[in-house]
Amino acid sequence: MPPKRSVKRLPNLNDQKGGGVIRPTSSSSFRTSFLHMAGLALLDALALWLVYSLLGNGAGTAGILVLVVTGLVNWVFLSDRFYPIRWLTPGLVLMLLLVVYPLVFTVYVAFTNYSDGHILSKQQVVEQLQRRYFQTPDAISYQMTVYRSPEGGFLLFLQDPQGNTYTGTEEQGIQAYPVGGEPPERIGPYQKLSLAGTFQYLTELEKIQVSGEGFQVRITGPNKARQALAKYTYDPDRDLLTDNETGKIYRPVGGSFVDNEGKPLPDAPGFTAVVGLDNFRRVFSDPQIQGPFLRVFLWTVTFAGMTVLLTFSVGLLLALVLNDNRLPLRTLFRSLAIIPYTIPGFISILVWVGLLNPYYGPFSLMIKDLIGVSPDWFSNGTLTKVAILFINTWLGFPYMMLINLGALQSIPMEMYEAAELDGAGRFAKFRYLTLPLLLISVGPLLIGAFAFNFNNFTVIDLVNEGGPPIVGTSTPAGQTDILISYTYRLAFAGGRGADFGLASTIAIFIFLIVASLTAFNFRFTRQLEEVMR
């Protein structure tokens, strides 16, 4: 007898209407809900600490993002409506912070000049400039007496030509010393130093900076100091920087302060600024960048395309061979052919680099025996490309063999029988039956492999670090660099300085290409249908 369904109403799991969402059984005990709350409170405390510190470190966007995400997490966990979302939350939070945010931030950086020399924010640069001073011939000079505290701090006792006295420390700056007169033996914890004692600390004293309002005191001798005036004044309202020494006025333009003629402020660091499409313009019109970019782009496409073609051909040939069940030791051959696939890429690539070593590498020596010369794999661009494609074919053919074997086995034998009845020969069967049927099922995976190799940093960097270098360019591009390794070199490989802005711009080009490939792939596979289930 079937169980009586009416006794207890089953929760309707497939109810699409809003009201039908299964809620947690409200019988959840006090203890569990207390634990929930405690956990959430702990998380919030941590998050707020993170937000506070991020904001303090000038990472405003990241801080606000963490704040917003924390708010959403709280909402999800406090409202019953979002019960199913709770299960997704941990994964989604990580995804937001480490995938979505970096992608958005990359787009932002692509529109800035963020690079070595433009790392600081404008505020930081202004603060740095405001700490610069210059000396005028008519600067006030002081008679100075130095005091030292037991902890090693210094205090300067200063007397100007008019007889006014001041004390100066690094922390407190210059303060009037109203008592006046001759320097006392002690001021607070500070003990007066004799002239000889001052000499002893002269190197330490040269480093200390005692500033007053718009000026700084420079120590010029063991008992002498002079005033130095602030070199720059910044007017935040008009956003102008004035050079007090020359009287010139500078405006912030494109990440540096420039004068009326557009000349940048000498010896000043640049700052990060939004520069609009400048980076994109550089990619297309700066001959120093445009040339290498085009070469890199073409090689990226060639590399990915050739890799897919080569690995697919070898893999298909092998799959056809291994699909024949008359072949002896079939499983053994299959297992052996999978081996390249099982070894982590970074290891086998490095092994190949050794085997290809032009002087001692056994593989190169073997070629030398055959053709008389040992190919110089790593200093000739074309040969490096050949080496890369060769190694990548070795790495990739087992995968292609596996997927082709799977696809071959799914082609019904009746089709071949029908073709034979129609008189198709071996070649015709392959050309008109096997290959088209194979491509239908393997096609999307080929596009996937293309997209993967499009960003295959490992093989490019490990074989020859993208080299040999392209000569006559202002960017660190190599002849075998692909877009992703070019991005890496622009941003992180020292020598010519990091250019995060340009690197992010190149990354955007990769986004666009990967996106169009993906769109194409989706039309191919209808993978999306699964969502509609």
Add this chain to the structure above:
Amino acid sequence: MTSISETGQTKASRKEKIGLRLFRSARQAARFNLFLKLLIAILAALFALYPVAWIFSAALSPSNSLVNSRLIPVGASAANFVRLWSDPRHPFLLWMWNSIKVSSLTAIITVSLCALAAFSFSRFRYRGRRSGLLAILLIQLFPNTLAIVALFLLLQQIGKVPGFAWLGLNTLGGIILIYSGGALGFNTWLMKGFFDSIPKELDESALIDGASWAQAFVYVILPLVRPILAVIGILTFIGTYSDFLVARVMLKSAENYTLAVGMTLFIRGQYTREWGVFAAAALLGALPIVLIFLLLQKQLIGGLATGAVKG
């Protein structure tokens, strides 16, 4: 008008003729064909094994140098392994341990987050479910390595926050964080598919017995989906173990290197003279992954063929 049988016959006889030109009988042609296939299979096996054979021979050879190395070494010795162990310039064991730590933690985090998400997608119906699934797939199509510059700057910022230095640049925590960002993705789909195949009646009956959803998840579903958890965990482990770019960018000091970054130190400068030590390291470094693959071939290859390409 020619009849079908006629056409068939002419074609067949023509085929026979071609066959006759080279072979005395069709059986012989088939035998030649098989011989050709065997030859290709042997060549492919040799191609696949060539570098592997060299790793073995170089690692076991008494000599450390690439110069005059032979495929069949003169005598075998563990000298290169001893050198690998004792040379402080390349703390191989530390790198290997770092790699294993990073890969297993990433695998555990990925599997846990993925299972939670798959449970939600498989068992609940709510607004935004479809678009959520779709969004996860679309976003993950852009590997976060493309945003490597932004990730570098992000870790730099996180590292400056007091108390969070262990997630900053040059830390294993930092790269685990980056790898875990990719937890939800194609894996969620694979897992959701598997969850869907577990009858809903099972968790329904648990709910009726008074279990909460959390209890139904832990005690009913999880034991049933262990196979897919294992597959995704292992695939994540392998993928993380093999990653080079993120580790290369984020890790700065040798004691924090993963094996992928550490191994590159061998090819800087002294490569030809340290060939034997390098081979010993390569052998040991590849071993865990090769073993996993060979032991779990059947289970893994299904997952691989439907999804990612291994690097």
